[in-house]
Amino acid sequence: MPSKNYVIIVAGGSGTRMQSALPKQFLPLNGRPLMFYTLEAFAKSRANPYIIVVMHPDFHDHWRQLCTTYRFEMPHELVAGGSTRFHSVKNGFNAIKNNDTIIAVHDAVRPLTAPEAIDKAYRYAETHGNAVVAVKSRDSVRRVIGKKSSALKREEIYLVQTPQTFIYNQLKTAYEQPYTDNFTDDASVVEAAGYHINLIEGNDTNIKITFPEDIAIAELLLSRKPSL
Numbered sequence: 001m002p003s004k005n006y007v008i009i010v011a012g013g014s015g016t017r018m019q020s021a022l023p024k025q026f027l028p029l030n031g032r033p034l035m036f037y038t039l040e041a042f043a044k045s046r047a048n049p050y051i052i053v054v055m056h057p058d059f060h061d062h063w064r065q066l067c068t069t070y071r072f073e074m075p076h077e078l079v080a081g082g083s084t085r086f087h088s089v090k091n092g093f094n095a096i097k098n099n100d101t102i103i104a105v106h107d108a109v110r111p112l113t114a115p116e117a118i119d120k121a122y123r124y125a126e127t128h129g130n131a132v133v134a135v136k137s138r139d140s141v142r143r144v145i146g147k148k149s150s151a152l153k154r155e156e157i158y159l160v161q162t163p164q165t166f167i168y169n170q171l172k173t174a175y176e177q178p179y180t181d182n183f184t185d186d187a188s189v190v191e192a193a194g195y196h197i198n199l200i201e202g203n204d205t206n207i208k209i210t211f212p213e214d215i216a217i218a219e220l221l222l223s224r225k226p227s228l
């Protein structure tokens, strides 16, 4: 695949819900820092993108030290994180100087993404402008407004993951918009800029490490690889 593929791996969060002293992206999974698995998934993909890692400057030295200690030599560019995920993605995007590119945005804390899913996202975005990985809800879904809850049609509900992959111009236009609290992911930013969002089927095992119990779940899933 062409070297016009990029990935912005956002690792600028503080992990408040994890309640650990060290932000969750640096915590070990089966003895190795969680983020190593995330970068490796992209390096193993046929898309083989140029990797940009976005991280708060206070942690750059810590990250470099981890790479040295574990002899982690995967090439990547380190960029300063921002105050929200939106601002971190924007900083990562501003590091890209080539506009003939396809750019995946991915949470550093999704270490279990299958390389095949990554390739599918780049391929689909190249022909359709964007591709956002999502999974069907496995449970019945209800909407709660005030004290009233009502059933939603489950087949209309998708849970959105990353990677979220876009051609350069879509991300550029989208991230020129002023920030609002409604921007929870890249799809919401790109949609607000007027683009149609394409969902592609993902995998339930592509979990985001958010709460303490997610570490044990991810370790179990990792031990079952490559059957993910």
Ligand SMILES: Nc1ccn([C@@H]2O[C@H](COP(=O)(O)OP(=O)(O)OP(=O)(O)O)[C@@H](O)[C@H]2O)c(=O)n1
Residues within 6 Å of the ligand: 010, 011, 012, 013, 014, 015, 016, 017, 018, 025, 054, 081, 082, 083, 084, 085, 086, 088, 089, 106, 107, 108, 109, 110, 208, 209, 210
């Ligand atoms: N200012 C920020 C905030 C979040 N992120 C990244 O965006 C992803 C979103 O996952 P999330 O679970 O929301 O991460 P945190 O913001 O760290 O977690 P929390 O909301 O619990 O504080 C993570 O990889 C996180 O590092 C980022 O790059 N810059």
Ligand SMILES: C[C@](O)(CO)[C@H](O)COP(=O)(O)O
Residues within 6 Å of the ligand: 085, 107, 160, 161, 162, 184, 185, 186, 208, 210
């Ligand atoms: C981008 C994301 O991972 C898609 O599921 C998610 O929106 C991040 O949300 P969070 O509230 O920052 O965990």
